[in-house]
Amino acid sequence: MEEEEEARCFLGRFVEDFPAALEEDSPLPVNPLSRKVSQEELLGESLELGLRLLAARDAPAGLSAVLCQAALSQLLQNDLSPFHCLQEAEADHKEEQKVVLLEAVAVQRLFLNKLINVALAWHQNFPKLPPAPSRFLRCSVHAIKNTRRKMEDKHVALAEFNQLFGIQDGVERAYYAVFDGHGGVDAATYAATHLHVALSKQEALQSDASTAFKTAFKHTDDMFRGKAKRERLRSGTTGVTVLIQGQEMTVAWLGDSQALLVRKGQAVTLMDPHKPDREDEKQRIEDLGGCITFMGCWRVNGTYAVSRAIGRSITSNKNKEHQICMESLFSLPLTLE
Incomplete structure (x- = not known):
């Protein structure tokens, strides 16, 4: 009951800030991560946007999750073709591809309006929410950027x-x-x-x-x-x-x-990180035609100081x-x- 009361109190505050849907030309209360998103990327970016908006207003974590999930489910039921913009991706060696992208600001305004509408409806008629986790997992976070210009x-x-x-x-x-x-x-x-x-x-x-x-x-x-x-x-x-x-x-x-x-x-040892100087990593990279050299530190192909990563670099x-x-x-x- 304490969690439900906390959720009800938050919804009351939230609908005071957002008593109605955002106007078409009004600025968004939070900025999207991207200017354009693919339809697949829309899921993660919408959830991130919604969670960021709610966290900034001290929403209970469990309520934030179900609000965002409900709003995203409603968004995906909409015809998103009005937000499409065709952009031709770079050609690969075999064929050119066309990627359907969405204008992020416009489609995320629709998502946030779904979120606002769900909050308004739940404020009027509070639903039975999915059960919260039965155990409490304490989590603390500390992050520093050291000498870099920006946190990466x-x-x-x-x-x-x-x-x-x-x-x-x-x-x-x-x-x-x-x-x-x-x-x-x-x-x-x-x-x-x-x-x-x-x-x-x-x-x-x-x-x-x-x-x-x-x-x-x-x-x-x-x-x-x-x-x-x-x-x-x-x-x-x-x-x-x-x-x-x-x-x-x-x-x-x-x-x-x-x-x-x-x-x-x-x-308790959980893992052995992937590094270029690890013998099995060195052998794997050489078997694939790469090389490991020492240039102040061990590097892959004379460039990369890590042996595995996501991304273009x-x-x-x-x-x-x-x-x-x-x-x-x-x-x-x-x-x-």
């Missing part, structure tokens, strides 16, 4: 994974991730926005979380490569992700981002170089006590 890293802490995606299979889930960007923040932001969305769609999520993670990582990389071609982006990111699913925790990583588990005061126009860095990722399931 991103993190995600999502204890309401099921509520955000409308999953009702009886298995509680929480998702956490850190993405270490390089050459800019675009790849890290993209992975933080879309990887958990891709993961939620995997049929193997409950039965084989490792396979689900591998597919989600590769799919997110493919999506970002498309965006990088369209917008001439050159950034990349390593990443480490954790999915707590019932009593099992799965850790998946790409590159040299790391996670550490402390159990009853003792450190770890790739070139050569498919083989991309294969070197995305050939596979490792994941480790661990039973919680």
Whole structure:
């Protein structure tokens, strides 16, 4: 009842700020991540936009998740063709492709209006919400950019994974991730926005979380490569992700981002980060036609200080170089006590 009262109080405050839908020419209360999005990217970017808006107003996390999920479900029932703009992607070696993009500001105004309308309806007639997680997972976050001009890293802490995606299979889930960007923040932001969305769609999520993670990582990389071609982006990111699913925790990583588990005061090794000087990584890269050289630090093909990553700064126009860095990722399931 305390959670319901907190949710009701927030809705009362929210509808005071947004008593009606946004006007067509009014500015958005939060800025979209992109100017144009593909229809597949719309899911992650809309959820990110909604969660950011609600978090700025101190919404309860569980309510934020279900509000965004309800608004997105309504958005996807709309005819989005009025927001289409055709843009020709760069031609690959075989054929030219046309990518259907959406004008982000216009379509996200529609999404935010769906969110406002859901909040108005729930304020008038509060629904029965999906059950909150039965256990409380405490999470603290600290981030520093060190000597870089801008922060290039991103993190995600999502204890309401099921509520955000409308999953009702009886298995509680929480998702956490850190993405270490390089050459800019675009790849890290993209992975933080879309990887958990891709993961939620995997049929193997409950039965084989490792396979689900591998597919989600590769799919997110493919999506970002498309965006990088369209917008001439050159950034990349390593990443480490954790999915707590019932009593099992799965850790998946790409590159040299790391996670550490402390159990009853003792450190438990979860992973061996991918680095160019790791013997098996060196052998794998050489077998694929690459090389490892020392130039102040160990580098792939004399350029990259990480051996695996999402994004364009770890790739070139050569498919083989991309294969070197995305050939596979490792994941480790661990039973919680």
